[in-house]
Amino acid sequence: xxxxxxxxxxxxxxxxxxxxxxxxxxxxxxxxxxxxxxxxxxxxxxxxxxxxxxxxxxxxxxxxxxxxxxxxxxxxxxxxxxxxxxxxxxxxxxxxxxxxxxxxxxxxxxxxxxxxxxxxxxxxxxxxxxxxxxxxxxxxxxxxxxxxxxxxxxxxxxxxxxxxxxxxxxxxxxxxxxxxxxxxxxxxxxxxxxxxxxxxxxxxxxxxxxxxxxxxxxxxxxxxxxxxxxxxxxxxxxxxxxxxxxxxxxxxxxxxxxxxxxxxxxxxxxxxxxxxxxxxxxxxxxxxxxxxx
Numbered sequence: 001x002x003x004x005x006x007x008x009x010x011x012x013x014x015x016x017x018x019x020x021x022x023x024x025x026x027x028x029x030x031x032x033x034x035x036x037x038x039x040x041x042x043x044x045x046x047x048x049x050x051x052x053x054x055x056x057x058x059x060x061x062x063x064x065x066x067x068x069x070x071x072x073x074x075x076x077x078x079x080x081x082x083x084x085x086x087x088x089x090x091x092x093x094x095x096x097x098x099x100x101x102x103x104x105x106x107x108x109x110x111x112x113x114x115x116x117x118x119x120x121x122x123x124x125x126x127x128x129x130x131x132x133x134x135x136x137x138x139x140x141x142x143x144x145x146x147x148x149x150x151x152x153x154x155x156x157x158x159x160x161x162x163x164x165x166x167x168x169x170x171x172x173x174x175x176x177x178x179x180x181x182x183x184x185x186x187x188x189x190x191x192x193x194x195x196x197x198x199x200x201x202x203x204x205x206x207x208x209x210x211x212x213x214x215x216x217x218x219x220x221x222x223x224x225x226x227x228x229x230x231x232x233x234x235x236x237x238x239x240x241x242x243x244x245x246x247x248x249x250x251x252x253x254x255x256x257x258x259x260x261x262x263x264x265x266x267x268x269x270x271x272x273x274x275x276x277x278x279x280x281x282x283x284x285x286x287x288x289x290x291x292x293x
């Protein structure tokens with residue numbers, strides 16, 4: 001990939017976040033949620049009458065990434081898991097006032113509190129003792145705060161992170177330029193707190209990772225792609241500690257070219273790896289052929 005493309009892609013995501021916060025009109029803010037609800041088909045997840053089966057006794061909670069939402073982030077994976085017999089649920093979190101569609105922008109600590117409430121709701125509805133969590137990007141990292149500081153370890157069996165931002169991103173070097181623009185870091189933190197929280201060396205990530213990446217009693221899986229252009233370097237996604245499995249997608253299928261977004265939205269090889277992480281006792285090896293599974 002040409003160097004300028006490696007820079008422009010994360011820059012575009014960066015600018016999109018700023019535009020989402022500063023541009024929306026009052027009309028779009030009120031109309032968009034209703035339009036999304038009407039447009040999104042019922043694909044069978046967030047069904048609170050679902051009861052976990054003996055084969056899959058834990059509901060799966062899907063946690064979207066930065067600028068994502070509970071529907072669009074999971075149009076591929078949620079039906080994939082539902083078809084395999086899981087009770088599947090997804091939430092919106094990290095909303096900012098007047099910003100429709102694009103969530104996961106508020107302070108990550110507050111988002112973890114929203115996840116805590118949502119998991120309690122799912123457990124109460126399904127009668128399950130624990131959930132499994134699958135998250136993309138921020139959604140693969142934020143639950144670790146819930147596990148570590150909000151008592152989530154007692155309610156979660158496994159956390160599967162798809163391209164999770166566990167140790168911060170440089171945004172392909174763009175974040176390193178912030179000190180050269182006076183006030184830019186403060187503006188980022190005030191306008192989109194979650195973006196500031198996810199940069200390498202942030203106060204939030206320093207707190208989250210102090211004393212170790214994991215907590216006892218939870219299984220951790222990380223699925224990363226070497227072509228990730230948003231969370232860089234990609235090895236920052238990997239965890240250290242007991243009960244951790246770090247997977248590089250290209251080790252499973254060298255032909256897989258998925259980047260940060262595709263790995264969670266459309267990549268059935270990644271989906272197969274997720275299913276294997278959720279049910280390791282029945283897991284089959286994930287290969288390039290898993291795209292047909």
